[in-house]
Amino acid sequence: MSSYYYLISSLPMPVLGEKQPQSLDSFMDSCSNWVSASEYRELKNISLIPDHEKVSKNFIVNQWKNWDTCLRNSVSKTRSGALNRDATPFLQEERNAFSEIERGVQESFSAENPMLKEKTIDELRWRELDNLEAGHLFDFSKLCIYKLRLMLCAKWLTRETEKGERNLDAVLLKFYSPEKNNDEEISDVNH
Numbered sequence: 001m002s003s004y005y006y007l008i009s010s011l012p013m014p015v016l017g018e019k020q021p022q023s024l025d026s027f028m029d030s031c032s033n034w035v036s037a038s039e040y041r042e043l044k045n046i047s048l049i050p051d052h053e054k055v056s057k058n059f060i061v062n063q064w065k066n067w068d069t070c071l072r073n074s075v076s077k078t079r080s081g082a083l084n085r086d087a088t089p090f091l092q093e094e095r096n097a098f099s100e101i102e103r104g105v106q107e108s109f110s111a112e113n114p115m116l117k118e119k120t121i122d123e124l125r126w127r128e129l130d131n132l133e134a135g136h137l138f139d140f141s142k143l144c145i146y147k148l149r150l151m152l153c154a155k156w157l158t159r160e161t162e163k164g165e166r167n168l169d170a171v172l173l174k175f176y177s178p179e180k181n182n183d184e185e186i187s188d189v190n191h
Helices: 007-011 024-032 037-045 059-082 097-109 114-133 139-157 161-176
Strands: none
Touching: 007 139, 024 139, 037 097, 037 139, 059 097, 059 114, 059 139, 097 114, 114 139, 114 161
16 A cells, blocks of 8 residues: 655645635646556546445545445435435435434434535535544545545535525525516526
């Protein structure tokens, strides 16, 4: 297993909810000078959305996929339950069980708005990355975790509270006021 002392020690520390310390492109450029071609491909394939078709050679990446799949299933079950719907069509195969997920998802659904719910769920993800990082200070797994952290930070950079509130108001107005003009455009529901 290779160690990347210089590369990892030069990486700025990402903090969830704060500006991304470096771009994903910059991070990948840095890694291209230090990691092998196969490791670079592994890094490139890492995504916040688990792809079960691609099995990683890295144990930590596979652990992350398993954990995040359980989290996504728990969110689907909770949302479906609140809507009196069946979650089964949305569930993915779980390869492990993680007891802390259910409690965390239930806590997130007590948040007062959808953005806070999502932030609470991403805070669960961040804590899981802390857990996975234990014992991986200067190895390839640390680089994989770092990329996941950068992607979480980047996700929140695109969130704009005012735009999200406008979109929510537009959806609620459309839903609760059928006599209103239903052709009104909603700019970007994902804010």
